[in-house]
Amino acid sequence: MKFTAITVGALAGAAAVSAESFCDKYSTALFNSTDGAQQLTLLTLVVNSALIGNYSNATSANAPVKPTGILTANGTFNGVNNINLLKYFDGSLLSTNRNGKAVSLNFLDGGGATPLKQNKAANDTKSNQHMLITHLYSYFGSLLGCSSVGKNGFPAYAGSTSQYDVHRFMNLNSAELGYFIQEVAYSAVSFGVSMEDIAPVGQALGTFFNNKCGAPLAVPSSASPAVQSVCLDPTCPVAGNSTCTASNSGTNGTDPAAAPGSSSSSGSGASGSGTTASSAGKVASGVAGALIAGAALAIATLI
Numbered sequence: 461m462k463f464t465a466i467t468v469g470a471l472a473g474a475a476a477v478s479a480e481s482f483c484d485k486y487s488t489a490l491f492n493s494t495d496g497a498q499q500l501t502l503l504t505l506v507v508n509s510a511l512i513g514n515y516s517n518a519t520s521a522n523a524p525v526k527p528t529g530i531l532t533a534n535g536t537f538n539g540v541n542n543i544n545l546l547k548y549f550d551g552s553l554l555s556t557n558r559n560g561k562a563v564s565l566n567f568l569d570g571g572g573a574t575p576l577k578q579n580k581a582a583n584d585t586k587s588n589q590h591m592l593i594t595h596l597y598s599y600f601g602s603l604l605g606c607s608s609v610g611k612n613g614f615p616a617y618a619g620s621t622s623q624y625d626v627h628r629f630m631n632l633n634s635a636e637l638g639y640f641i642q643e644v645a646y647s648a649v650s651f652g653v654s655m656e657d658i659a660p661v662g663q664a665l666g667t668f669f670n671n672k673c674g675a676p677l678a679v680p681s682s683a684s685p686a687v688q689s690v691c692l693d694p695t696c697p698v699a700g701n702s703t704c705t706a707s708n709s710g711t712n713g714t715d716p717a718a719a720p721g722s723s724s725s726s727g728s729g730a731s732g733s734g735t736t737a738s739s740a741g742k743v744a745s746g747v748a749g750a751l752i753a754g755a756a757l758a759i760a761t762l763i
């Protein structure tokens with residue numbers, strides 16, 4: 461899609477310094493290898509630390525920043541305190557999209573933080589936790605240009621290719637998105653990634669996801685174009701050159717309701733007022749080898 465290519469090209473042009481991807485550069489630096497198993501280990505360290513905060517003895521002793529953890533109820537971003545992302549993962553809200561309906565799902569049902577601290581996704585392979593976290597390894601692996609995603613023990617991404625669909629009932633705001641992206645960035649830095657290398661990654665993540673009503677983009681680049689906007693609260697910026705319609709603006713400012721039986725007081729109002737018929741159906745995206753063009757390459761080359 462033209463729009464995709466132009467947007468992505470502009471991002472790439474901002475900082476591209478070498479043909480080597482972020483992931484390949486740092487898997488070589490840390491493990492002296494771009495093998496799938498090593499790249500999966502790198503993504504496991506980065507994603508798990510972003511989720512639960514710094515835990516690994518592989519972190520760099522003189523890292524200027526370390527992550528506090530996405531799975532917290534009191535994160536801080538840009539002067540905003542008490543950012544609570546945990547409530548979207550622990551089943552306390554009707555914030556998960558399943559077949560176009562807002563439902564409650566516990567994503568910490570595979571042992572929570574304990575297996576994450578052991579460099580695993582979950583204690584089992586059937587849990588929501590395992591599904592989500594393995595998808596995050598592959599998705600971020602693709603975004604970061606890991607040349608071995610889809611081979612040598614690093615599975616290709618098999619989740620939804622519309623992050624808008626996935627997140628549309630969460631009504632996330634810009635501080636929540638900013639905190640999430642900050643934690644991913646701090647995690648990478650804690651393993652020795654330079655601030656200079658991570659800055660364009662953060663910017664690219666912001667451009668792709670931290671807005672509402674975006675035009676369809678192919679992410680990973682092998683996927684069909686789909687809306688990727690994850691920030692859907694009324695205060696979120698509208699993506700450049702785009703307009704809000706019923707099919708790209710989530711619940712239109714309605715916060716997810718508390719799940720029945722949950723003690724959460726964070727939900728407010730009715731859920732499920734989004735009007736698109738699309739679902740968060742899992743799409744086998746076949747990302748293998750797809751890092752040669754489009755969004756994935758953009759992020760990959762500029763990092």
Ligand code: HEM
Binds near residue numbers: 556626
């Ligand atoms: C840069 C922004 C973000 C990106 C790229 C991103 C990416 C993803 C991906 C790839 C998945 C897996 C989708 C699948 O399995 O089909 C996912 C699921 C999820 N994300 Fe995000 N995410 C972002 C921001 C956030 C934020 C700010 C939250 C708030 C807490 C969040 C909460 C969740 C939850 C709860 C799920 C599970 C949803 C489900 O399985 O239906 N994400 N995200």
